[in-house]
Amino acid sequence: MPIVATEKLCKTYNPDTVPVHALRQVSIAIEPGEFTSIVGPSGSGKTTLLNMIGGLDKPTSGRVLVDNVDLTAMKDSHLIDFRLRNIGFVFQHYNLIPVFTAYENVSFLMLLQKRGRQEMHRRTNELLDAVGLGGRKHARPREMSGGQQQRVAVARALASEPKFILADEPTANLDSDSAMNLLGIMSRMNREKNVTFVFSTHDPRVIKRARRVITLVDGAVDQDQPQN
């Protein structure tokens, strides 16, 4: 059973003035454990699609099912809680709470989820080690490089044990070494812990690491191909 599925998803911006059809009848299904990349030219609707899947925005028509729960029917306040418990996010930037250290940022969602202290402590340390920042636990975001910040964001997304993690161009602001490093971490988590990732990107080297590539053109699925 897919962990995320969209059914004939359509999104039209400014329907009354100058309609922009950002998504047209997108139907995709993501199975647990996938490492999927959404690609396509600028303006093709990648961000729009990820926002719909993540429950950050409502489609004009169609449905989004996460673990068979219809997000489009959900009330806004429920949706926030649903995101907290089920979906991990890594944004292109402004991911972290600036006044918190790496350690605090990673444990933040677990605090909101009201997890036990010990578990929180253990998982935070484990994940910071896993993303290679075991030594920078007490650094604030502004004391870290862009790549390090993105790795903290990935660790935070992982810490909340979501059903899947969405990442909209997580490497767009990184140099290519940092980008590959981040991808390496994501892909290792995917292989070792079976964490499901859906990410968008422009970077051909990043696309190469994906195991499934969905190509959007003009808001519609153009290609959907597995990769090894």
Add this chain to the structure above:
Amino acid sequence: MKVLLVIAWRNIWRHPSRSGVLLAAVVVGLWAGVIAVGAMNGMTRQRIDYLIESEIAHVQIHNPEFLAEGQPCLFIENHWEITAKLDREARIKSHTMRTIVDGMLRSPIKTSGVRMRGIDIRTETETTTFHENIVAGEYLDSETRNAAIVGQSLARDHNLRIGNRIVLTFEDLNRQLTSASFNIVGLFESASADFDRRNLFLRSDDLNAVLGDRPVYHEIAIMLTDETLASELVADLNRRFGHIQAQSWRQLSPELNVLVEIGDLMLFIVTMIIMLALAFGILNTMLMALFERMREIGMLLSIGMSRKRVFAMILLESLALTVIGAFLGIFLGWGSILHLGKVGINLERFACGIAEIGWDTVIYPFMSPADYASVAALVVLVTLFASTYPACKAIRINPLDAAKDT
């Protein structure tokens, strides 16, 4: 909750100068506010205490008709019965009886209307502090026959000196006009020049000797062990005895009542001004903080922080800021009041008119624990109120803003 407090706390120190300015404003505002309020409190309280202690006492009893018409024949008829009861009353510290007659004072210069107050020296001294108002000469315990003490302003008007003889003319108990001469043994100065001009003090025995064939009393003044018992005692006395009217100081002195009300009003105004300034300070600071954190708050909403928590975070941030400021300000205010309450604030240089109308020129500021508590509670309330708007704005942020590139 703790994590919200941590975020709030750290966000405060993200802009030390901005937060510092608000903090300093809160501290100074409350410090000055506490002193101002304390000074006004002290001023009113001193005035009230003075009037009660030197003259009015807590409760007075009269013949009800005497209050309206003021004739000497309208005395308290059953005073023995009443004083016997007062002597047994545990709530009462002391009481004294006064013979009061309105009449004319004639001197070689002019004639003026005065109220003659015949007092019993021993019980009057136990009950009020009037004897402390003597500024020259002797008190009524003087050996001189028919001794009188007059107010300094009255003496000045009539060009009277100690040792002079004055002639007082008034109606006696049989409504016959009679005159008697008295010897000035001392001068007094109370808190009010007007009072001094219109009242003079005699021994009630001397006055009664002229007034009729038996001693009469028009007023019983009662000092209680505790001021708050006044209305209760008044009710008891009025229920128990016929043909008298007992009144508490609040009923007796409209001036005091107005004073209490003006004091409360001034307090209210000063507090409102400070609180209004506080509210705008908070509003401004929190809106600034909010505008630069739109993206961050959008991100928090995206990753699953509930609107309730975002709301609480903003409130906590402003609360933390003002509560620290309020604590410091109130603490400084408390210290200042403690000090000034002993030393006093001397207003002589600023307000020479104050003494003229009978007010103390040295003010001893005073704040009760309840006053401090209500100031603190008000700060919290105003803070919550003022940060509600920024907090409402915060929870209306669209989480999509976080994901946007620019």
